[in-house]
Amino acid sequence: MDLMALIQQALEASGKLRDLSKKLEDADFKMILADLHSALADAKLESGELKIKLALAQEEIVRLKQVIEQRDKGKPTYNSEGVYTFEGEVGRFCTACWDSDERKMRLTDLASEFRFVGQWECPKCHAGYGAKDA
Template identity: 30%
Template sequence: MDDVIGSIGHAITLAKRLREISKNIEDAEFKNLLADLNLELADTKLALADVMEKNAQLRTELATIKHSQGGISIEPLTFREFAYFTEGNDGPFCSKCYETANQRIRLKKVTGAFSTFGHTQCPSCEQFYDGKI
């Protein structure tokens, strides 16, 4: 992006020099073209400033999203026994939530009387699973 800004700045400088030189030239067509070139460069500079502002805005939004998710995880999940796990053995994640809503919901251990329904339960859909963590 800095290269583009530098190029436009250089083009504007060249156009200014041409304008200075054109004072000694009486060709109307040359002066009209030079005026058009100056307008185009000014428009380009404004458009670039707009793009840079939007780019900065999008970078801020992306950083916010990444931060809110603790970094975007792209590690694939594999189904083993009763639930999904990452290759690094992170999990278990609820198979129902992952397969129906593509959500990675970590299963919690079930203790006490509810353990007759299963060893783990999804805190989101409340599905019980009969597998040990």
């Protein structure tokens, strides 16, 4: 049973105790019971917030593992075409995307009618590469 279910169960028990307390005339008991019910409600809210924080932390862990994995694969090599290549990877990669946030973006071929701006384009930042000198 998860924490939220346990807290919900405790809240229900607290509610039943509150119903029973209506039959009693002890003010101290009623005050303690009200404090208990309030504390359990606060705990339920806090556990929901903690679940959200945990999910965000797990996403960050996955992202950081990917960054470490990229670094483990090695740094790019700048070649004479003005693009990056990576050992063990096929294709040419955008220098701008790698230099700004270490994102490997494989370049795509431009259609022949657009070759005046270059041979390849980054699908992310749209940088052109391999332009012929006029």
